[in-house]
Amino acid sequence: MKLHMMKFTALLSGVLGVSSLCAAPVQAQSATPAPDNGTFDVEQLFAGTCGFCHSDGGRTAGKGPQLMNSPRDDDFLHNRIKNGKSGAMPAFGGAFTDAQIDQIIKYIRALKPREG
Numbered sequence: 001m002k003l004h005m006m007k008f009t010a011l012l013s014g015v016l017g018v019s020s021l022c023a024a025p026v027q028a029q030s031a032t033p034a035p036d037n038g039t040f041d042v043e044q045l046f047a048g049t050c051g052f053c054h055s056d057g058g059r060t061a062g063k064g065p066q067l068m069n070s071p072r073d074d075d076f077l078h079n080r081i082k083n084g085k086s087g088a089m090p091a092f093g094g095a096f097t098d099a100q101i102d103q104i105i106k107y108i109r110a111l112k113p114r115e116g
């Protein structure tokens with residue numbers, strides 16, 4: 001009888017374990033992405049992800065145009081980063097949230113020529 005109870009408890013906790021696993025993704029989906037978690041380092045991200053085409057952190061032209069002192073407005077930059085341009089630039093809308101794209105634009109607007 002005692003053994004039987006232990007089996008039952010094990011079974012029950014097994015079931016509970018499974019059901020809480022199932023609940024986790026639902027929770028993750030309804031959570032809104034944090035707009036500024038401290039781990040989103042734009043400068044590093046830019047160098048790694050964009051620097052291949054936008055040279056020197058966006059300061060000079062490469063395969064893509066120079067971004068520093070861009071005459072384009074924020075909406076244009078946002079749209080270009082989010083949707084890319086066919087045959088020219090990949091779309092990053094799947095990689096970054098709108099808030100993160102806005103942070104990238106802030107980074108672009110703050111670009112200055114390197115000293116020295």
Ligand code: HEC
Binds near residue numbers: 067
């Ligand atoms: C494979 C090369 C490539 C990569 C990688 C790339 N870009 Fe571009 N980007 C381009 C090209 C080419 C254009 C010009 C598109 C056009 O003809 O309008 C461009 C245009 C832009 C523009 C608009 C500038 C303007 O004045 O038209 C922005 C902003 C931009 N890129 C940001 C980024 C950011 C941010 C990243 C990284 C997350 C990135 N790009 C990654 C090639 C690239």
